[in-house]
Amino acid sequence: MMERLMKFAALGVAWIAWGCGSGNTAASDDAETEEEIVEQNLLYGIPADDYRIEHGEIAPGETMGRILNRYGVGAATVDRLDRAAKTDFPLDGIRAGNPYTVFIHEDSLNTPHLDYLVYERNASQYVVFGLHSVDSVSVTLGEKPVSVRRQKKQATIDSSLWGAIMREQMPYALAAELEEIYQWSIDFFGIQKGDAFTVVYDERIIDTTAVGIGRVWGAKFTHAGKDYYAIPFRQNNRIQYWDVNGGSLRKQLLKAPLKYSRISSRFSNARLHPIYKVYRPHHGVDYAAPKGTPVRAVADGVVTFKGWGGGGGNTLKIKHPGNMMSGYLHLSRFAKGIAQGSRVSQGQLIGYVGSTGASTGPHLDFRLWRNGKPIDPLKAPSEPAEPIAAQNRAAFEFVRDRIVAELDGEVSDSLRITQLDSIRIGQ
Template structure:
């Protein structure tokens, strides 16, 4: 048995300690004054004065500098959600201010604008943002619309728009979607100091529409003869010669068939497809081509005719106005905006009349079979298979997660 603790000898030690000199500690702190860094997000309707006030900046000279300096003026682009940081002195003088500027889609378009006080003056400079790249994976299910599904899956809007662009040659997102359709998407995101900055490019996507499944992988090898683009998992380009619809979101109001003309009341062959849409909806070139005609043409109203290859051409009629540069001989690429929906000419309401012509003879654009771009081959195909294999693995992870919460990995 252990001895009773009360019977053990007690040894005490006394140490005399000097009291701390509080005055010297206070003086040291005063010499190294600490200032808080304030951070604010721009709110809808904000002005520069309102943002500076919330940041604790009370400095007329700083505000005047921001408004007058060529580099510092970019701070005035007060887009809601934009983050601005600032440090001030005790009386509100600005010591430095930092604001992030975002242009384009990739990381190269992100930079920081920094304003520093140098004595009684200010200096503004731009520096590339040091971003961390991550790869995220999401899955969603269509209940009402694509954008409602992407919102529910916490997918940024610019990624949702890329989904439309990626599968535009196979799916008409205005009329082909069905309740229960599912999609998986892998895309890159960029972060700074642990905070989300922006979403980048979609790296791979899978869309199950009705009984069909469409898959795509982004391939951007420097040696690829066709440059970057989306491919199916077997290496075939997904860029078809013609888009399925020249409008991103619309519905067919009149097909390629015999019908009673809405103005003359006579039975007549309708030699195109009408897409109902609001005035001002952008009209896209369905394929690469050259402007053959741009102007007013009687019943067609404002019309653009594009000449393609092998005696193929397309016409876009009843537009309210043309896009800049729509002159004869102007080259356009697939997806370029060439005009805007209207109701000019013989039209009873806003819509786009779209014609597909072979040797100037109208053909039904919904049934014409056009080829894809050339598939990958040789060394390019082998490199692509490595990329596609990684994306297949990611889709498998999404499937195992049973379409659960967001997965993120570097």
């Protein structure tokens, strides 16, 4: 039984058992034995028709031992199961609110016996606790099969990307994916009512429940009347997103170093200082945001200054390629591991919004310098990363044309791009 359960639990789906039919032994040498296919009703790899099944949910403060005791499992067996489960999944790892299923059989005297308890760790993973006898227990990890359904969704923005995602009942993870893809091209805190997007993606399904998303196969974001396409393509052993001309969507600088509420002050050569009440240059952009909002490096670089910057409070400065320098002022604190001389990567957490120094409220004063001269962060040109290589141009255009056709209309299954390795032109 144990060997059989291990095989079923690994699959987590209905298995087909093959049996031999009765052949005609007097037939010719070419006659083959008929095979009868019997489909069993399996649940977590266990033949469900052999048991009475009950479902439950872990209550707050409930232990596995208490649940097992309710089904007549003694303390000695619980202790043996606890020792057997130490490596794969300790019994104290169960969490309130997670579901479980019990499999009960009745003996010849109609006495119920618990054979299996299955605990669901999350939407896809589960643990089968087998209670075969007082002296024989087992713990088997299983995973439900995940199917993929290709989706194409569209939405028009009223207030925010997240609002549009929720209104159209799309997966929440899609908003994070689009922000990740377009973070160098679109300031999502500056999007306008009437902006729109279309996206093609894989939706992951377990049973009949959507549990997340897979690859985004393409997107078109219309912002301020301009279309921004995102086309996935593999180059240098890495899948990235590109515009329709083969330019990388990844740029030298992020559009903004944080998720902010609003821009409270812009780049100016003569701004009335809110504290000192005199006109003086403000060579930065103030992003108003709650205290503790994460701040991220806008580009790869090296930390050249970390410390107290006078009126700028807690300050970081990072030197980037191309004689660029970025500054982050009024931080409440620095991220762990950030020190002068540290190398940081684009998008890495470097600090948190605060109101240190000469500040009237929590915000980030973000600054940029090129060749030592201050430039307006909102107008800073940002060169793209390496474009599509000449030897990859034909393959890229093959992928691009089919992705754009799917985004802008309907295409047959045969024309859809479903993999990005071994693209063959004219396939």
